[in-house]
Amino acid sequence: MNYNLSKDFALSLDSKDELKSYRKQFHIPKKNNGKEMIYFCGNSLGLQPKKTQEYVDQELKDWANLGVEGHLHAKNPWLPYHEFLSSSYSKIIGAKETEVVAMNTLTVNLHLMLVSFYRPTEKRFKIIIEDDAFPSDIYAVESQIKHHGFDVEKALIKLKPREGEFAVRTEDIEEIIDQQGESIELIMLGGVNYYTGQVFDFEKITKYAQLKGVNVGFDLAHAAGNVNLKLHDWNVDFAVWCSYKYLNSGPGSVGGAFVHERHHNSQVHRFSGWWGHNKADRFKMPDKFNPIKTVEGWQLSNPPILSLAAIRSSLSIFDEVGMDKLVLKSNNLTNYLRFLLSSIENDRIEIITPKKSGCQLSIRVINGNKTLFDMITNKGVISDWREPDVIRVAPVPLYNSYEDVYVFYNILKKLI
Numbered sequence: 001m002n003y004n005l006s007k008d009f010a011l012s013l014d015s016k017d018e019l020k021s022y023r024k025q026f027h028i029p030k031k032n033n034g035k036e037m038i039y040f041c042g043n044s045l046g047l048q049p050k051k052t053q054e055y056v057d058q059e060l061k062d063w064a065n066l067g068v069e070g071h072l073h074a075k076n077p078w079l080p081y082h083e084f085l086s087s088s089y090s091k092i093i094g095a096k097e098t099e100v101v102a103m104n105t106l107t108v109n110l111h112l113m114l115v116s117f118y119r120p121t122e123k124r125f126k127i128i129i130e131d132d133a134f135p136s137d138i139y140a141v142e143s144q145i146k147h148h149g150f151d152v153e154k155a156l157i158k159l160k161p162r163e164g165e166f167a168v169r170t171e172d173i174e175e176i177i178d179q180q181g182e183s184i185e186l187i188m189l190g191g192v193n194y195y196t197g198q199v200f201d202f203e204k205i206t207k208y209a210q211l212k213g214v215n216v217g218f219d220l221a222h223a224a225g226n227v228n229l230k231l232h233d234w235n236v237d238f239a240v241w242c243s244y245k246y247l248n249s250g251p252g253s254v255g256g257a258f259v260h261e262r263h264h265n266s267q268v269h270r271f272s273g274w275w276g277h278n279k280a281d282r283f284k285m286p287d288k289f290n291p292i293k294t295v296e297g298w299q300l301s302n303p304p305i306l307s308l309a310a311i312r313s314s315l316s317i318f319d320e321v322g323m324d325k326l327v328l329k330s331n332n333l334t335n336y337l338r339f340l341l342s343s344i345e346n347d348r349i350e351i352i353t354p355k356k357s358g359c360q361l362s363i364r365v366i367n368g369n370k371t372l373f374d375m376i377t378n379k380g381v382i383s384d385w386r387e388p389d390v391i392r393v394a395p396v397p398l399y400n401s402y403e404d405v406y407v408f409y410n411i412l413k414k415l416i
């Protein structure tokens with residue numbers, strides 16, 4: 001596409017946008033003067049779909065009217081409620097319905113997956129993770145390493161980009177696998193790195209690692225609902241995600257997990273709870289745990305229905321749009337933003353997000369001075385600052401417009 005720098009061009013892109021009507025389905029935060037803000041923070045907390053209230057109200061109403069009977073007789077019975085999300089999740093993650101489940105929250109799920117897929121031995125005990133992984137992920141893997149009695153210094157390999165680069169090269173990951181493969185138990189990466197926005201080559205890395213018997217898991221916090229995924233076909237062992245970023249399901253909402261179907265058997269080591277037990281006799285309260293032969297076998301507790309209702313509302317929009325159309329608009333929107341930013345001649349900012357990205361661009365402020373971020377915030381742009389020197393902006397295809405991108409560019413250009 002031939003982009004240009006005029007506002008009319010942004011408006012013409014909006015008028016041709018097939019997904020433009022979806023913006024009206026979301027609550028867009030407003031400034032004091034009643035004008036809508038430029039909300040570029042869907043990578044941190046997605047906006048509320050207007051219909052979510054109705055979905056949550058339905059469950060409050062059924063609880064009020066039915067009490068415990070709602071488990072079986074609510075309009076959407078609570079006993080199997082998590083199953084109502086599986087079809088939508090399977091399309092977003094690229095998996096079979098039996099491979100995805102809504103449960104717990106992200107870091108909790110990561111620990112549960114590490115229980116199953118990090119089973120270190122004297123010979124094979126290392127974990128590979130990004131050097132700039134989200135802190136919670138680092139804390140989780142470090143604590144697991146210690147839990148098994150290993151030394152974090154020896155067991156944790158942190159992937160760094162080459163000097164002067166921001167993205168980690170796949171070939172460098174392969175080289176580490178070549179050199180240390182026999183001692184590596186697990187590779188655990190953010191599918192889309194939260195800081196740089198880099199999308200890892202899921203398929204290539206998984207294949208390469210598995211040849212050496214390494215387990216492969218991805219944290220999809222920044223990937224789910226943002227980029228096209230095919231976890232089943234890529235043969236990934238496990239994945240975890242949260243639903244409050246691109247999946248617009250509300251602060252702290254329930255997360256999800258994927259376990260490849262080849263691991264769905266009762267021999268896999270796991271932490272267990274009653275919700276993971278065989279549905280046919282769960283309420284006979286048997287003593288012996290007999291896991292459901294799907295990813296549901298990893299569930300511990302009966303889930304919070306109000307949260308699942310919010311997820312269900314949001315996923316109904318994803319069902320309607322489909323990931324293909326979403327990603328198509330996302331690429332156009334983000335490429336447009338790249339184009340506009342690169343037209344600003346300056347020595348104060350640079351985009352560190354590699355070409356292979358989702359919707360987020362990470363803008364490095366060269367001297368690490370946060371005032372630029374404070375100033376765009378004052379102008380009504382909601383983005384975020386990540387230490388030491390990055391402003392993350394994420395134009396989200398479901399509710400952001402080309403005009404949003406244009407207005408942001410104009411604000412930034414004037415400040416620079």
Ligand SMILES: *Cc1c(COP(=O)(O)O)cnc(C)c1O
Pocket residue numbers: 105106107108134136137190194219221222242
């Ligand atoms: C957002 C995010 C988390 C947050 O974890 P919670 O358990 O949901 O609080 C963890 N890891 C990554 C990579 C994230 O982006």
